[in-house]
Amino acid sequence: MSMQIGVGFLGAGTVGSALIRRLIYESDAIAAKTGLDLVVRGIAVRDLAKDRGIVIPPGLLTDRPRDVVDDPKVQIVIEVMGGLDPAGDLVMRALNSGKAVVTANKELMASRGRDLLAAAETAGVSLLFEAAVGGGIPIIRPLSESLAGERITSVLGIVNGTTNYILTRMVEEGIAYEEVLAEAQELGYAEADPTADVGGGDAASKAAILASLAFGTWVDGSQVTREGIEDLSTEDFVFARRLGYIPKLLAIAEYSEDSIAVRVHPTLVPLDHPLASVRGATNAIYVSGPSIGELLFTGPGAGGEPTATALLGDVIMSARERLAGTQVKSRIRFGTGRLRDVADFSTKWLIRTTVADRPGVLAQIAAVFGRHEVSIKSVWQDGRGDEASLLLVTHESPEGDLQLAVSELAGLEVVSYVDSVMRVYNDES
Amino acid sequence: MSMQIGVGFLGAGTVGSALIRRLIYESDAIAAKTGLDLVVRGIAVRDLAKDRGIVIPPGLLTDRPRDVVDDPKVQIVIEVMGGLDPAGDLVMRALNSGKAVVTANKELMASRGRDLLAAAETAGVSLLFEAAVGGGIPIIRPLSESLAGERITSVLGIVNGTTNYILTRMVEEGIAYEEVLAEAQELGYAEADPTADVGGGDAASKAAILASLAFGTWVDGSQVTREGIEDLSTEDFVFARRLGYIPKLLAIAEYSEDSIAVRVHPTLVPLDHPLASVRGATNAIYVSGPSIGELLFTGPGAGGEPTATALLGDVIMSARERLAGTQVKSRIRFGTGRLRDVADFSTKWLIRTTVADRPGVLAQIAAVFGRHEVSIKSVWQDGRGDEASLLLVTHESPEGDLQLAVSELAGLEVVSYVDSVMRVYNDES
Numbered sequence: 001m002s003m004q005i006g007v008g009f010l011g012a013g014t015v016g017s018a019l020i021r022r023l024i025y026e027s028d029a030i031a032a033k034t035g036l037d038l039v040v041r042g043i044a045v046r047d048l049a050k051d052r053g054i055v056i057p058p059g060l061l062t063d064r065p066r067d068v069v070d071d072p073k074v075q076i077v078i079e080v081m082g083g084l085d086p087a088g089d090l091v092m093r094a095l096n097s098g099k100a101v102v103t104a105n106k107e108l109m110a111s112r113g114r115d116l117l118a119a120a121e122t123a124g125v126s127l128l129f130e131a132a133v134g135g136g137i138p139i140i141r142p143l144s145e146s147l148a149g150e151r152i153t154s155v156l157g158i159v160n161g162t163t164n165y166i167l168t169r170m171v172e173e174g175i176a177y178e179e180v181l182a183e184a185q186e187l188g189y190a191e192a193d194p195t196a197d198v199g200g201g202d203a204a205s206k207a208a209i210l211a212s213l214a215f216g217t218w219v220d221g222s223q224v225t226r227e228g229i230e231d232l233s234t235e236d237f238v239f240a241r242r243l244g245y246i247p248k249l250l251a252i253a254e255y256s257e258d259s260i261a262v263r264v265h266p267t268l269v270p271l272d273h274p275l276a277s278v279r280g281a282t283n284a285i286y287v288s289g290p291s292i293g294e295l296l297f298t299g300p301g302a303g304g305e306p307t308a309t310a311l312l313g314d315v316i317m318s319a320r321e322r323l324a325g326t327q328v329k330s331r332i333r334f335g336t337g338r339l340r341d342v343a344d345f346s347t348k349w350l351i352r353t354t355v356a357d358r359p360g361v362l363a364q365i366a367a368v369f370g371r372h373e374v375s376i377k378s379v380w381q382d383g384r385g386d387e388a389s390l391l392l393v394t395h396e397s398p399e400g401d402l403q404l405a406v407s408e409l410a411g412l413e414v415v416s417y418v419d420s421v422m423r424v425y426n427d428e429s
Numbered sequence: 430m431s432m433q434i435g436v437g438f439l440g441a442g443t444v445g446s447a448l449i450r451r452l453i454y455e456s457d458a459i460a461a462k463t464g465l466d467l468v469v470r471g472i473a474v475r476d477l478a479k480d481r482g483i484v485i486p487p488g489l490l491t492d493r494p495r496d497v498v499d500d501p502k503v504q505i506v507i508e509v510m511g512g513l514d515p516a517g518d519l520v521m522r523a524l525n526s527g528k529a530v531v532t533a534n535k536e537l538m539a540s541r542g543r544d545l546l547a548a549a550e551t552a553g554v555s556l557l558f559e560a561a562v563g564g565g566i567p568i569i570r571p572l573s574e575s576l577a578g579e580r581i582t583s584v585l586g587i588v589n590g591t592t593n594y595i596l597t598r599m600v601e602e603g604i605a606y607e608e609v610l611a612e613a614q615e616l617g618y619a620e621a622d623p624t625a626d627v628g629g630g631d632a633a634s635k636a637a638i639l640a641s642l643a644f645g646t647w648v649d650g651s652q653v654t655r656e657g658i659e660d661l662s663t664e665d666f667v668f669a670r671r672l673g674y675i676p677k678l679l680a681i682a683e684y685s686e687d688s689i690a691v692r693v694h695p696t697l698v699p700l701d702h703p704l705a706s707v708r709g710a711t712n713a714i715y716v717s718g719p720s721i722g723e724l725l726f727t728g729p730g731a732g733g734e735p736t737a738t739a740l741l742g743d744v745i746m747s748a749r750e751r752l753a754g755t756q757v758k759s760r761i762r763f764g765t766g767r768l769r770d771v772a773d774f775s776t777k778w779l780i781r782t783t784v785a786d787r788p789g790v791l792a793q794i795a796a797v798f799g800r801h802e803v804s805i806k807s808v809w810q811d812g813r814g815d816e817a818s819l820l821l822v823t824h825e826s827p828e829g830d831l832q833l834a835v836s837e838l839a840g841l842e843v844v845s846y847v848d849s850v851m852r853v854y855n856d857e858s
Contacts, residue, residue, distance in 0.1 A: 018720075022578070022720075029580060030578060032645075032764060033577070033578075033580075033645045033764075034577055130575055136721040138570075138571035138574075138724070141570060141574060141575050142575075145567075145570060145745075146570050146739065146742040147567065147738065147742055148462070148741070148742050149451070149462075149738055149742055149744070150738045150741075150742075216461075216462045274703075274706075277703075289738070290734075291451075291734040291738045292728065292729060292734070292735045293565065293728065293734075293735060295566060295567070295726075295728035295729075296728065297727075298724065298725040298726075299722065299723065300722045305722075306720060306721045308720060309578055309718070309720045312578030313575040313576055313578050313579075316574075316577040316578055317574055317577070335461060335462075
């Protein structure tokens with residue numbers, strides 16, 4: 001019916017295979033809905049013999065990714081191999097030769113995105129990456145297009161399904177971190193090397209991309225302050241729950257007073273907050289601004305099929321642009337904003353200490369916080385004697401001040417240990 | 430810096446004024462973020478003397494909308510006058526003369542959208558309407574672009590802020606419908622003539638637009654089955670709450686078995702469902718499909734500023750397309766799908782009756798439902814004697830069967846009244 005558009009794959013893992021299956025076996029449905037005839041021209045994989053659970057027509061598979069990128073019949077390159085190398089150079093090569101690129105690679109976009117987007121603009125082609133953040137949730141296009149006229153002040157949410165799954169099970173079933181992780185690995189919810197997920201790196205890449213689009217200032221993934229979930233204990237969660245909180249790994253990007261703060265860390269969320277009920281692999285992202293108030297996007301943050309839907313949406317948009325004869329669309333301009341120093345990040349805190357339950361203890365502890373201008377919101381004591389637990393929740397305080405107060409606290413004779421220091425979701429502002 | 434793009438307004442009410450203010454007084458910020466120089470060339474209003482709360486530079490206001498449409502310096506027409514006439518003909522005229530149109534007019538899109546979109550395509554210009562549904566929530570673009578590759582099976586949600594505000598107050602404070610409505614009118618949350626909101630017409634227009642985009646089959650607003658909230662009583666809500674439900678006016682568009690069902694009606698939602706906690710003027714829209722599972726979009730469904738943000742996003746996209754030298758983008762193809770008959774709509778039901786509390790009553794009632802193949806899920810009786818309340822919740826049943834059962838029920842000697850029949854959110858499937 002209409003002109004054929006050739007697509008080529010770099011990679012055919014879970015997400016890639018899901019999209020290949022749809023492009024090959026549901027092409028009629030796609031054509032009926034979009035009027036586009038998308039044809040898979042090549043699929044580059046590392047292992048030609050691997051079973052991918054789908055029947056791939058003969059002649060499509062290759063272990064030379066350059067052949068796919070250089071194939072004159074490929075107009076759109078779909079990069080789902082992941083990682084920085086060789087993905088980055090292949091994407092750059094595709095763009096430079098005038099091909100549109102659709103990618104799910106958050107790590108690549110967070111580290112080389114600015115250069116790649118510039119190369120795409122120079123070449124007059126599209127580089128689309130809806131699938132890089134939030135899996136099947138449309139968030140990149142809403143941020144960069146629908147909200148292009150809004151001065152966004154914050155983007156905040158749960159953007160890593162693996163850690164959310166692990167935290168959910170730790171909280172709900174009281175199982176230790178190591179045990180849940182091992183189980184998640186067995187079920188395929190966590191990678192053999194889980195570092196990128198549990199260390200916060202994956203979420204940091206996504207936070208960098210969201211911040212860059214939201215604030216129009218390029219934020220590199222490496223500039224995102226991060227803390228993972230590896231050191232969290234179920235014991236902390238029990239105490240937090242008594243005070244009405246549940247832990248979530250949050251990505252937080254804020255714009256205020258002409259500076260930008262982007263960070264990823266475990267955060268205690270009030271039980272009645274909508275984020276508290278986001279379980280398992282679901283992602284949820286808040287976008288706030290002076291005019292729109294607060295928007296919330298919720299959906300499947302990972303998984304082959306949802307992510308393939310996000311990729312397919314981008315492929316369809318690229319194909320439509322190509323058929324319209326143009327792919328030049330400067331989606332966002334990146335200015336220069338100042339990144340805030342970690343010491344200036346402000347939040348509320350929950351500090352758990354083990355103290356000797358004696359008269360005057362609280363006065364000593366309160367004095368330490370007072371000296372560092374950290375204001376205490378509530379205090380809660382559990383147990384008596386030499387091993388009493390003392391929980392303190394502060395008002396919003398800069399990280400620098402809090403750290404100074406905590407290290408002084410640890411030196412007090414009446415304080416046996418500072419068991420944990422956790423950030424608390426800031427609902428004061 | 431870059432080429433100027435002229436925009437003209439048709440209408441300057443709450444939404445229009447909010448956008449005019451931003452385009453005139455925040456043009457530097459918009460230019461910095463987007464690289465676009467958007468210039469307001471004309472504003473057509475009915476009453477030139479009306480105070481709009483903003484200082485409009487001299488020479489922009491006119492009471493002849495055609496002058497704005499025909500102004501050669503206007504490249505993008507922003508239609509925020511509402512209603513079908515003269516808005517429809519003005520939009521058509523603008524499109525035919527090669528101008529892009531951005532509109533917030535759900536009524537117009539639901540009744541003439543198909544023709545207008547066809548005219549836009551013929552003229553090679555854009556007709557964008559993100560602001561027509563969900564106020565500041567990006568939903569049109571995600572549905573028609575990000576999810577272009579998904580076979581969406583349902584779109585469901587709260588899309589009218591006025592009725593949600595009224596229902597929220599009725600439920601939470603037990604105030605009667607008439608009283609809440611009068612108060613809402615005083616506060617400006619409801620129009621002097623509230624029919625479009627409380628009668629479900631506004632939600633029906635939005636449901637038609639969502640269904641058309643989701644399923645690729647054009648659904649006209651007039652084809653949407655609707656029931657408003659005018660006849661709901663707080664007494665019904667008290668009974669519903671005891672059974673764990675809260676009333677919401679839902680717009681529901683479903684695709685199944687090759688037919689489409691689109692409807693708007695009050696629905697009892699389980700208290701623990703996320704929609705139950707959507708209060709006041711907030712909108713919440715679920716989109717479901719086999720690959721993406723379930724997405725939820727939540728945000729401000731009305732109000733000048735949020736809606737202006739949605740319009741501005743569309744204006745920016747139109748301007749970018751114009752600068753790129755093309756506005757031809759077939760966003761969606763409309764095929765022909767079958768609309769399902771109301772009698773075949775299936776849902777669960779809550780029926781409240783007043784009965785004489787005698788042996789054998791339930792057997793008689795159960796027999797009536799059984800004859801019409803409506804299966805009863807639970808029964809609950811309140812009070813004794815001749816004026817006992819009997820509540821029945823059914824399993825999912827077609828509307829036709831249910832109505833037959835209810836009319837037979839009303840004829841039973843032991844049934845004094847059928848007090849109310851309400852649809853219950855179907856969480857079985």
